Amino acid sequence: MEKTKKIKNVFREGAITPDMIAKSIAAHQSKTQIGAHEIFLGQVRADQIEDKTVKAIEYTAHEEMANQIMHDIREAAFEKFDLSCMHIYHSLGEVKTGEICLFVFVSSAHRLPSREALAFLVEEIKQKAPIFGKEIFEDESHQWKVNN
Amino acid sequence: MKIKILYFGAIAEIMQKTAEELEVGKKTYLYELKDKLESFNKKLKEMNFALAVNQKMTQQNIELQNGDEIAFFPPFAGG
Numbered sequence: 001m002e003k004t005k006k007i008k009n010v011f012r013e014g015a016i017t018p019d020m021i022a023k024s025i026a027a028h029q030s031k032t033q034i035g036a037h038e039i040f041l042g043q044v045r046a047d048q049i050e051d052k053t054v055k056a057i058e059y060t061a062h063e064e065m066a067n068q069i070m071h072d073i074r075e076a077a078f079e080k081f082d083l084s085c086m087h088i089y090h091s092l093g094e095v096k097t098g099e100i101c102l103f104v105f106v107s108s109a110h111r112l113p114s115r116e117a118l119a120f121l122v123e124e125i126k127q128k129a130p131i132f133g134k135e136i137f138e139d140e141s142h143q144w145k146v147n148n
Numbered sequence: 149m150k151i152k153i154l155y156f157g158a159i160a161e162i163m164q165k166t167a168e169e170l171e172v173g174k175k176t177y178l179y180e181l182k183d184k185l186e187s188f189n190k191k192l193k194e195m196n197f198a199l200a201v202n203q204k205m206t207q208q209n210i211e212l213q214n215g216d217e218i219a220f221f222p223p224f225a226g227g
Binding site for chain 1: 200
């Protein structure tokens with residue numbers, strides 16, 4: 001019998017703080033078989049649309065389904081690349097411009113697997129996870145973000 | 149039979165709700181439901197959306213079962 005892995009909750013309310021990222025790095029210092037970490041941080045950009053500037057993105061998701069999809073993406077990455085560990089966090093609710101909304105952290109013994117895995121993971125997450133973003137402008141009007 | 153419908157993002161905004169339960173006849177197919185909802189709300193017809201049944205994306209006109217969860221997803225915007 002294969003042990004079924006528990007599905008993790010990738011979502012965090014509000015921005016992902018630099019402190020959380022630092023603590024996550026520190027937590028890996030005991031894992032001395034690791035020789036390379038790759039980190040992707042998605043940051044909310046102050047896009048300008050005509051004469052309006054984005055001040056925040058409000059994220060919503062089909063959380064249960066997104067967590068299952070993230071789990072499947074994670075499993076696919078472990079299958080494809082020789083990795084030691086992997087962590088994915090995504091914000092829900094309001095994240096202001098300049099703040100972090102996506103944190104993907106991949107570790108491996110040597111640099112190449114984690115580098116390749118990171119690129120794969122970020123693209124998969126953007127394409128497949130049912131997460132939605134409302135771009136709120138400084139005048140409180142909004143538009144809906146679409147991933148390219 | 150009863151089905152649960154979930155709306156997200158821009159779709160929730162035009163439907164003015166995030167969820168509803170609908171009573172539909174036996175042998176209702178997914179695209180019938182979609183057409184019915186689009187006829188109730190003309191704005192929905194103009195939207196670009198994808199569908200998931202019981203948390204699986206689908207592009208097939210499947211027969212719905214009692215208790216199914218149907219999600220209307222606008223374009224994804226994670227990250």
